[in-house]
Amino acid sequence: MSDVILSPPDQQIATLPEEPQLRPLAKVAHVINGEFYSGAERVQDLLGKCLPSFGYDVSFVCLKPGQFAESRSASVGPIYDLPMRSRLDLWKAKTLADLIKQENFEIVHAHSPRNAMIGMGAAYLANVPFVYHVHSPTSRDSTHQFRNWVNQRIEQVSVTRAEKLVCVSNSLAAHMKSLGVPESRLAVVHNGVPQVFDVPYRELPVGDWTLGTVALFRPRKGLEVLLEAMAQLRERGHQVRLRAVGRFETPDYEQKIKSLVTQLRLAEAIDWVGFTNDVVSEFAKMDLFVLPSLFGEGLPMVVLEAMATGVPVVATDVEGVTEAIIDGESGIIAIPNDPNNLAQRIESILIGTVDWRAMRRNAMERHAESFSDMAMARGVASVYDEILQRTPAVLETV
Structure with missing residues (x-):
């Protein structure tokens, strides 16, 4: 466990959820890259913020530590840095499995082909369920065709042990089904972002x-x-x-x-x-x-x-x-x-x-x-509930 680096304490301060949950929190490890802060990382950030409202406590494990830790807005849940020395540094699966056992994580949730490979291996070694989030079609993720092919093969092998694949759109679910993933293992949960309640009135632009x-x-x-x-x-x-x-x-x-x-x-x-x-x-x-x-x-x-x-x-x-x-x-x-x-x-x-x-x-x-962030979190929590056979959280509005 010596190569697992826990982020400073100020990044572990949890905030009270907007809607209090009435059951014990189950712990989920979200395995991410962490190098950038873009669309997929925004999803991860918001899930970290909102999932406690539905009974799930989120921690992040970064395999390529970088911009995510300094840019996330929620600052909820600890971040564990587990940097891979290379794409083939598969020993990190054993280190992650040890962390899962030590912290009593009940689900491993991965977000890219790289962390699916490590997350799948760690979940198997720790004997906990594995979930994979499909953010984009890996076979068409970039203009580098060979890289796309490699990542797709890694993804296809890694998700064979996934209890559920969370697809962010119906089109992605259809794509994964075309690759041979049974429909019973696919769940569609649309992305979501916070609702803005104070949008100012704006006049129709004129000229520029x-x-x-x-x-x-x-x-x-x-x-x-x-x-x-x-x-x-x-x-x-x-x-x-x-x-x-x-x-x-x-x-x-x-x-x-x-x-x-x-x-x-x-x-x-x-x-x-x-x-x-x-x-x-x-x-x-x-x-x-x-x-x-x-x-x-x-x-x-x-x-x-x-x-x-x-x-x-x-x-x-x-x-x-x-x-x-x-x-x-x-x-x-x-x-x-x-x-x-x-x-x-x-x-x-x-x-x-x-x-x-x-x-x-x-x-x-x-x-x-x-397409709110809470609707997205509710959808992901329902996937966890099904896997862990938990009754959905009863929420009360404060």
Whole structure:
């Protein structure tokens, strides 16, 4: 156990749940990468915050310690650093199994192919149930086909011992079923983000429009497509600016994007914000949120966050997006990897063909009904309840 590092005490301070549970907490170890803080990490963070309301105490085990520990907003539950020396450092499964026994964890819940491999082995050695969270289609997770193939094979082998696979969208559940996972082992729990109760009233933008996008910028996010669409819109006389929130995955990709910006003469029309923990305040500075992903999504958290804050969304037709957005009603759906179509769909809002005010109102209502963080936690807790044969927690509103 000497290579398990427990984060400082200030990261272990638990807060009282918003809705008190009336049964003893069962302990769950969420095995994560922890290197970045993006969509999947936001899910993990919110589950750590909300699951105690449904009878489950969450701890995190980071196999690639990094940005998660310093960026998570909830700060609930301890973080154990268990850094892998390489992708093949399978001995970490034994170390994790020892930790599971020592801390009396009742479920191991993994979130990526790497930590599925370690989590599965540790759960087997410790004789506790194993759950796997499917955040995106591994076979289409990046532009590196060999890496995708390797990760898919690791995932397929690792999930054979999973009691349940939690898929963040129906499209992902169908994808896993096509790979041979029995339907009885699949559960769909849509992602969710906190409801924003004090969204300020906003007037319809006139003249200048600020387009926004939030991502860990990498090739499959389609930033090039958005830049080309934006250049078209400016050529047609629309005064649009871009507010880009997030960091680049690699320096090489950043250089490629900045070169394209220069080529399209957009340098003066883009604000590069970088990474921020306060995404909600960034949405308040956007008139439209654009997610131009090419592929490889599950149910994008940033789409839900934009909906919650009343920022109309234009997103491409990739996995999970159409489960959150109703085209023309609570958002706009565009064709992936098609700058012309993306420009046309954005323009339909700029010229008033689509009602910006109605879309804003409908998006907030749809989020509140179906995509809150508590709804997500309730769904995951129901999976745990089924596995442990527990009666669902009885909640009382304070």
